[in-house]
Amino acid sequence: MEYIDILLSANFWAAAIRIATPLIFGVLGALVCERAGVLNLGIEGIFVVGAMCGWMAVWLGAGLWGGVLIAALAGAFFGLLHGILTVPLGLSQHVSGLGITMFATSVSYFTYRTALPKVSSPPRIEAFQPLDIPVLSDLPFIGPALFQQTSMTFLALAMVLLVSYVLYRTPLGLAIRAVGDNPSAVEAQGLSVFALRIGAIMAGSALMALGGAFLTMSAFDAFFFGMINGRGWICIALVVFASWRPGKALLGALLFGAFDAFQIRLQNEVGAVIPSQVFLMIPYLLSIVALVLVARKADYPRALLQPYFRGQR
């Protein structure tokens, strides 16, 4: 059967991992914020900022890794803004997050248009190329699927390890998890709830921005309007699916990537019968289903969405 052929081709798995990469960054970022007790709906906009800043930095000659760094810093900046609004000021995390998304998106588009006012076809940069690791790339099946990805995919995988190491093996991680569960206990330990939460939001937002940067600096080599197209929101749903665990976040992103890659290939087979929009809807419907399936048993960080004021409770 053709379907089996699809699943057995290295090309399919390579695409699945490629599609999953920005989601891995995004889910990890959202997870870090939420573990510290703050929902970050700015993610969609922070993706745009990462995509635009990373791309523009490279275009202006910062070099690829310079672009990665600048994208992360830009993400951290918008994370700081969200952090200030939601942590010491205690404003609605939903509304602030949406505000950050609108602000970050419009500022990115405005900056891009202002820098490049009259260009009809977007200029291109020299993007990250797939690595050619001597022995590993030549392995049958696994080689082309896993080891011919770009450096940013490996960075994403490294981040999964780093985030789970920090969250579960270090005192800092313990403090971050505690601040999302029981901030007054953290305060009683003499730690600053504000510093921990804002730090976590900045770090998480920097990760989100890398997800955007992957799109302009690795998957494509240009920035265009509407390129994020809801990926951020899918990450928010995937965090619930992953029950706030980095390992499961990786799994969720990969499943999602595999599904997306599968439907693209399926579309080529049966596209004449079923309208393409049906396939494009599936990722969103699947996210909703995933959200519903786990919602009941979801182990939310207990202080998620609750602002903390010193001396209260």
Add this chain to the structure above:
Amino acid sequence: MIRFEPRSNVSSLFALALPIVAGITALALAAIPIAAAGGEVFAAYGHIFKGAFGSKFALSELLARATPLIFTGLAVSVAFRAKLWNIGAEGQLYVGALAAVAVGSGAISAPAYIMIPLIMLAGMIAGGTLMLAPTLLKTRLGADEVVTTLLLNFVVLLFVQMMLEGPMKDPMGMGWPQSEPMTSAATLPKMFPRMRIHWGLVIALVSAIVIYIMMKRSVWGFEIRATGENVSAAKHAGIPVTSTFIKVGLISGALAGLAGVSEVAGLKGYLTSDISPGFGYTGVVVAMLAGLSPVGVVIAAVFIAAVFVGADSMSRAMGVSSYIADLVVAMSLICVLISSLFVRFKIRFVQPKKTPLAAKGEA
């Protein structure tokens, strides 16, 4: 040291003034990107003002733009009152428009006084039903409605595209993915000849009045506000919280659906998949600027529409990127969010005391 002290009573004048100050602050902050883009700041403000209010034509454009924003602003604010976070007004707008087109583009023939209520009803039912699903998922299964309503926007838009390229495509549309035009009986008349302002504005204003009365005077309104204040206290007081959420969801979705009806029946005359440049999301800004009050929604919708219409004409006149309008709207939201703090809290600058004992005594 800065300290926040909760205010016991807020004068309504003060609560009204702050969003206005926030809006002006956002416009002032917009000077930075305008200057960065090489525009003359003061001339730019002049263009914005003239573009929004400078002529009868500009005013008509402004009010035509404000009409869908009144509907979506009302939709979002009603839901937010009950702390039901409806971010799906965009999708509800599109299904409302789709339903209006399905009924009003020739499927049924009836005189206008039947047709127009009929397409409005169709749009309200479609929008309300679309919001019903996330509301039920929230109340029954605990799935976060922020994410579900958001994701449904994408699903709906794709569905609309599918219908416009398939079964509902206009065979006379020169190949463009657009619906058949509304029949003349199903068209909301224009208010003045050769201007785009149409009777949808009146329907929007009536909706605002109805919602105002409902929220202020009816048991529903009381239940909605009580649920939003504190769900568990409301439950304890015997308010049927689940059915309140469902009611709120239906009302909210229906209002957003009307936005779609008014756009296809009043402005465009047919449906395309780009009928809304994000009216649903802008509705969130309108609702927040309005402090969730129906009267405020009308004022805020006009303000936001003025920003869009004015900034559009400014960007054309001065060659500043048209994304400036979105930028000002986004900054307005952030400014109003910060200013909402001043409504809830007094801000005191406290001199740190020298001796720890005295500091303790004061605290």
